Every structure is written in C-alpha cells, then in structure tokens.
Amino acid sequence: xxxxxxxxxxxxxxxxxxxxxxxxxxxxxxxxxxxxxxxxxxxxxxxxxxxxxxxxxxxxxxxxxxxxxxxxxxxxxxxxxxxxxxxxxxxxxxxxxxxxxxxxxxxxxxxxxxxxxxxxxxxxxxxxxxxxxxxxxxxxxxxxxxxxxxxxxxxxxxxxxxxxxxxxxxxxxxxxxxxxxxxxxxxxxxxxxxxxxxxxxxxxxxxxxxxxxxxxxxxxxxxxxxxxxxxxxxxxxxxxxxxxxxxxxxxxxxxxxxxxxxxxxxxxxxxxxxxxxxxxxxxxxxxxxxxxxxxxxxxxxxxxxxxxxxxxxxxxxxxxxxxxxxxxxxxxxxxxxxxxxxxxxxxxxxxxxxxxxxxxxxxxxxxxxxxxxxxxxxxxxxxxxxxxxxxxxxxxxxxxxxxxxxxxxxxxxxxxxxxxxxxxxxxxxxxxxxx
Numbered sequence: 524x525x526x527x528x529x530x531x532x533x534x535x536x537x538x539x540x541x542x543x544x545x546x547x548x549x550x551x552x553x554x555x556x557x558x559x560x561x562x563x564x565x566x567x568x569x570x571x572x573x574x575x576x577x578x579x580x581x582x583x584x585x586x587x588x589x590x591x592x593x594x595x596x597x598x599x600x601x602x603x604x605x606x607x608x609x610x611x612x613x614x615x616x617x618x619x620x621x622x623x624x625x626x627x628x629x630x631x632x633x634x635x636x637x638x639x640x641x642x643x644x645x646x647x648x649x650x651x652x653x654x655x656x657x658x659x660x661x662x663x664x665x666x667x668x669x670x671x672x673x674x675x676x677x678x679x680x681x682x683x684x685x686x687x688x689x690x691x692x693x694x695x696x697x698x699x700x701x702x703x704x705x706x707x708x709x710x711x712x713x714x715x716x717x718x719x720x721x722x723x724x725x726x727x728x729x730x731x732x733x734x735x736x737x738x739x740x741x742x743x744x745x746x747x748x749x750x751x752x753x754x755x756x757x758x759x760x761x762x763x764x765x766x767x768x769x770x771x772x773x774x775x776x777x778x779x780x781x782x783x784x785x786x787x788x789x790x791x792x793x794x795x796x797x798x799x800x801x802x803x804x805x806x807x808x809x810x811x812x813x814x815x816x817x818x819x820x821x822x823x824x825x826x827x828x829x830x831x832x833x834x835x836x837x838x839x840x841x842x843x844x845x846x847x848x849x850x851x852x853x854x855x856x857x858x859x860x861x862x863x864x865x866x867x868x869x870x871x872x873x874x875x876x877x878x879x880x881x882x883x884x885x886x887x888x889x890x891x892x893x894x895x896x897x898x899x900x901x902x903x904x905x906x907x908x909x910x911x912x913x914x915x916x917x918x919x920x921x922x923x924x925x926x927x928x929x930x931x932x933x934x935x936x937x938x939x940x941x942x943x944x945x946x947x948x949x950x951x952x953x954x955x956x957x958x
Contacts, residue, residue, distance in 0.1 A: 588896070589618075589896035589897050590618065590619045590667065590863055590897040590898075590899070591616045591617050591618050591619065591897070591898065591899075591912075592617065592618070592619035592620060592621050592667075592669065592897075592898070592899035592900070593608060593611075593612075593617055593619075593620055593621070593899065593900050593902075593905070593907055594620075594621045594671070594865075594899060594900065594901045594902065594903075594905060595608060595620045595621065595622045595623070595905045596623050596626065596903065596904070596905050597622070597623040597624075597626055597630070597631075597632045597650035597651065598650055598905075599904075599905035600622050600623070600632065600650065600651050600654070600657060601632075601650045601651030601652075601653075601654075601657075604905060605657060605660070605661075606660075608620065608905065608907075609660060609661060609664050609666065611907065611909060611912070612661075612664065612666050613664060613915070613918075614909075614914060614915055614918045615909065615912035615913060615914055615915055615918075616912055616913045616914075616915060617666075617912060618665070618666060618667055619666060619667035619668075619669060619899070620661060620666055620667075620668060620669065621669045621671050621734060621899055622668060622669065622670060622671060622730075623650075623671050623673075624670040624671060624672050624721060624722075624725050624730070625645075625671075625672045625673055625677070625718075625721055626671075626673055627673045627676045627677070627736075627737065628648070628678065628679065629643070629645060629673075629677040629678055629679025629680050629681075630645060630648035630649065630650065630679065631645045631646065631648070631649050631650070631721075632649065632650050632651055632654050633649055633650075633651055633652065633654035633655070633728070634646045634649050634652065635721065635724060636724065637717070637720045637721055637724060639680070639684075639713075639717045639720070640717075640721065642683070642684075643679055643680055643683035643684060644679070644683065645679055645680075648679075654728065655728060655729065658728060658729040658730070659729070662729065667731050667732070668729065668730045668731050668732075669730065669731065669732040669733070669734050669785075670722065670725035670726075670730035670732070670733050670734065671734045671735075671736055671787075672718050672721055672722055672725070672733065672734070672735055672736070673735075673736050673737045674707075674709075674714065674715065674718045674735055674736070674737050674738050675706055675707055675709045675714065675737045675738065675739060675740065675741075676704065676706055676707075676737040676741075677706075677707050677714075678704050678705045678706075680707050680714070680717070681697060681705035681706060681707045682697065682705055684707075685697060686754065687707050687708055687711050687713055687714055687755075688705060688706065688707050688708055688754075689705070689706045689707070689708050689741070689751050689752065689753055690751070690752045690753075690754060691750060691751070691752070692749075692750045692751065692752050693750075698750065698751045698752070700741050700743050700747070701743060701747065706741050708753045708754055708755045708756075709739065709740050709753070709762070709765055709766065709769070709802065710753045710754075710755035710756045710757070710760065710765045711754070711755035712755070712769070712772070715769040715772050715773060716772070716776075718735060718773065719772065719773050719776040719777065722735075722773070722776075722777055722784075723776070723777065723780065726777075726780045726782050730782075731782060731783075732782055732783045732784075732785060732814075733777055733782060733783070733784055733785065734785045734786070734787060734814075734816065735770075735773060735784075735785070735786050735787070736786075736787040737787075738766060738769075738770060738773075738786055738787070738788070738803070739766060739788075739789075739801040739802050739803050740762050740765075740766075740800070740801045740802050741801070742789075742799075742800070742801050745800075748800070761798075761802075762798060762800075762801065762802035763798045763802050763803075763804055763807065765802060766798075766801075766802035766803060766804075766807065767802075767804070767807040770786065770807065770808060770811055770812070771811055774811050774812065783813035783814055784812060784813050785812055785813055785814035785815070785816060785860075785863070786808050786812050786814075786815055786816065787816045787818060787865065788803050788805075788808055788815060788816065788817055788818070789801070789803055789817070789818060790817045790818045790819035790820065790823070790824070790845050790864075790865075791824070791828075791845075792804070792805050792808075792817060793805050793817050793845060793846070793848040793849035793852055794829075794845060794848040805849070805852045805853075806852065806856060808860065809852070809853050809856055809859045809860045810856055810858070810859065810860075811860075812860040813860060813861065814860055814861045814862075814863050814897075815849075815860045815861070815862055815863070816863050816864060816865050816899065817845065817846070817849055817862070817864050817865070818864075818865040818901070819841070819842050819845040819846060819864050819865065819866065819867075819886075820865070820866070820867040820871075820901070821834050821835045821836075821837060821838050821841040821842065821867060821886075822834070822835040822867060822870075822871035822874055822878075823871070824841055824845075828841070829841060829844040829845070835871070835874050835875070835876070836875070836876060838867070838878075838882045838883075838885040838886045838889070839885040839886065839888060839889045840889070842864070842866065842885075842886045842889040842890065843889035843892065843893065845864075846862065846864060846889065846890065846893050846895060847893065849862055849864075850862065850893060850895075861897070862895055862897075863895070863897040863898060863899060864890060864895070864898050864899070865898075865899050865900075865901045866883065866886040866887065866890070866898050866899070866900050866901065867882075867883070867886065867900075867901065868883050868900040868901055868902040868907055868908070868911070869901065869902045869903060869904075879908070879911075880908050880910040880911035883900065883908065883911035884911055886898075887911075
C-alpha cells in the first residue's frame with residue numbers, strides 16, 4: 524500500500540505540473556494573438572505516462588568524462604524525430620545532444636522572456652513550445668543537453684535593430700553577405716549581451732552546457748568586406764580584439780551558473796597563424812573556454828590542405844592532421860580548454876566520397892588515436908546512420924537496417940545549400956560554414 528500511495532502522489536504532482544516525458548501537445552496561446560509566456564512558464568498537456576518518466580524540476584545531468592554527441596536542429600527537437608534520436612542514444616554510445624536554442628535565422632527554440640527577443644519578434648518563430656517537457660525527456664534518459672546559440676549571424680536581430688548591425692558603405696542600408704543574409708555587428712557589446720542572456724535562460728530551462736557558434740565576423744571575400752561598415756568599431760580595435768573581448772564577456776556572465784561554456788570555431792583556426800580574417804585565434808579561445816569545438820569537416824578544407832589534393836577523400840588523415848595542430852597549440856597553454864571536435868556526418872553536395880558509416884568512423888578513429896575522447900557529429904538535418912555508432916554495452920546491435928528509424932539510419936544527408944532554410948515543417952538551418 525505504501526508503494527501505491529507514493530505512486531499516486533507522484534502522478535498527482537505530475538498532473539499539477541503539466542509536464543513530463545513525451546508530453547508533446549502544447550496548450551499555449553497563439554504567438555500572434557496573445558503575449559508570449561516566458562520560457563519556463565509554458566505549460567503542456569500530459570498524455571498518460573509511466574511514473575518513472577515524471578520529472579518535477581529540471582534535471583542537470585552530470586557531465587560525462589567523454590561526450591559522444593549529435594547535433595539536433597530545432598525542428599528535429601520539436602518533432603517526433605527527437606524520440607528517434609533518444610532511442611538512438613539509448614542503444615548506442617551517444618550520451619549528449621547539441622540542441623539549437625537560437626539558430627542562424629535568429630529564431631528561438633522556445634518562448635523567451637529576454638526583452639530583446641521579445642522586441643525583435645523572435646518569439647513569433649519558436650520551434651518547440653513544449654521544450655521543457657522535451658528536456659525532461661532527455662534528462663530522464665540520462666542524456667546531456669547542450670544549448671547551441673548562434674551569435675553574429677542573426678538576420679532577425681539585424682533587420683529589427685539596424686543600429687546593432689553591419690551596414691552597407693555609402694548607403695547606410697543593411698550590409699548582406701553573398702547569399703543575402705544580414706549580420707549583426709560583432710563589435711557591438713549588445714549583440715553579445717543578448718546571447719549571454721539567452722544562455723542564462725537556457726541554463727534555467729535545464730540545459731547542462733552552453734555552446735556559442737558564429738563567434739566571429741563574416742567569412743566573405745575581401746572585396747565584399749570592403750563594403751561593410753561596423754558602427755560600433757572603435758579606433759584601433761581589430762576584429763581579433765573584438766572577438767577576444769566578447770568571448771571573455773560571455774564566459775564571465777555564465778560563470779556564476781556553474782555550467783561549461785564552450786565555443787564552435789573554424790577547424791582551420793588550429794592551423795592558421797593569423798585570425799583568418801574573421802577574428803578567431805586559437806589561443807584567445809583556449810585560455811578562457813571550458814571546451815573548444817573545432818569544426819574539422821574534411822569536405823570544407825581547401826585543395827592542398829595538409830598536403831592532400833583531395834581532403835574530402837581523406838577523413839582520417841585530415842581530422843588527424845587538424846587535431847594534431849590543435850593539441851600542439853594547446854600544450855603551450857596553462858589550463859587550456861578541452862578539445863571536442865565537430866565531425867562530418869553529411870555529404871557536401873556532389874563531392875565524393877559520400878559520407879557513409881565508414882567515413883564517419885574513420886574520423887572518430889583519428890580522434891581517438893590522438894587520445895581525444897569526446898566528439899560531436901554534425902548533420903544539418905539531424906539524420907544519423909546507426910551503423911556509424913558503437914552499440915551501448917549490453918545492447919545488441921541491430922540485425923537489419925529495415926528496423927532502424929529514419930533519424931538513425933539511411934543514406935548520408937546532403938549539404939547542398941549552405942545557410943538555406945526550407946519552407947516546410949522539416950526546414951532547418953543549413954550547413955556550418957567553416958572555411
């Protein structure tokens with residue numbers, strides 16, 4: 524009887540909280556018809572669930588000694604694909620998900636209480652109104668949740684706060700890159716403070732770690748950059764100065780929360796002698812971050828990189844070469860950040876080879892041969908091939924691909940149109956731009 528009473532109490536608590544595992548039906552006001560609730564105030568309707576799934580408070584998963592992660596775009600997180608990815612983590616070596624909280628469209632994962640987000644209408648394009656219940660789900664499965672926040676590539680912020688944005692020389696209009704995307708001014712403190720506020724909110728939502736991406740200036744040709752005006756630029760200030768100062772700002776603002784602060788950076792940053800024209804220098808990040816994630820995708824290295832005429836066809840050797848440079852640079856630094864590379868789990872357009880489980884495992888082998896124990900796979904559509912992953916100890920490997928869910932197997936996804944966003948419900952931000 525005692526067990527029954529305890530179970531009944533837990534179920535009553537779950538119903539009163541209106542949260543729980545696999546609660547997917549949101550009962551929230553229409554975003555255009557009513558004011559948006561703060562992120563941690565959104566209530567969702569519970570479907571019948573087992574008591575073992577009930578979570579009354581956000582769970583902060585302890586960080587594993589080795590992170591084996593998958594990138595999850597916001598559309599995937601807010602759809603049934605999340606459950607397929609959770610199952611994949613249950614059955615394989617995966618123990619972490621990197622989830623878009625703010626992607627490179629400027630849209631948010633969930634409704635935000637941050638004033639800037641409300642002012643620019645970022646709450647009008649949220650991807651998962653029941654995000655907190657979904658975070659409860661992955662926490663209940665022992666999955667480490669990492670919040671990815673894009674900083675400088677935010678067209679929504681740029682277009683709604685032009686005073687914070689890069690401007691076109693001679694016209695004063697918004698400057699745009701080669702694919703007509705507006706960028707915010709990376710010299711502007713307010714841009715980075717907005718990112719920090721979103722990160723703080725994400726931690727309170729239940730994320731275990733914060734990861735900042737696009738912490739840089741646009742990677743455009745010199746001729747295009749010559750037309751850009753950065754209103755917040757101070758005399759004598761370099762792009763490197765701006766990135767270094769603001770990376771330090773982010774780490775300071777997040778430090779009181781006690782979560783790891785991590786940064787995605789160009790893979791070539793570890794091998795370059797300058798700042799690549801975008802303000803990124805390895806040492807500036809490695810001395811302040813908890814973790815650095817160099818994006819060492821073989822398909823994005825130029826012909827001749829590391830002496831290879833065809834880098835995309837050398838997944839092991841390119842990743843090994845890039846991370847060897849990274850380790851060498853970090854050895855000279857006291858308390859250098861952990862290195863956790865992003866690896867390629869996609870095929871870039873028609874470039875050969877297509878990235879099958881073999882090419883993915885070759886990259887992982889290169890990582891492990893260097894003594895690095897953590898990595899994250901990047902696929903822009905969040906579709907991953909189960910055969911590329913080791914089964915979790917005690918879990919038998921799948922006998923047939925026919926039994927594997929679409930999110931966990933299938934042909935490697937193309938990355939044909941970097942930075943593009945589809946119009947349908949499966950639309951996602953495009954591929955990383957890393958070179």
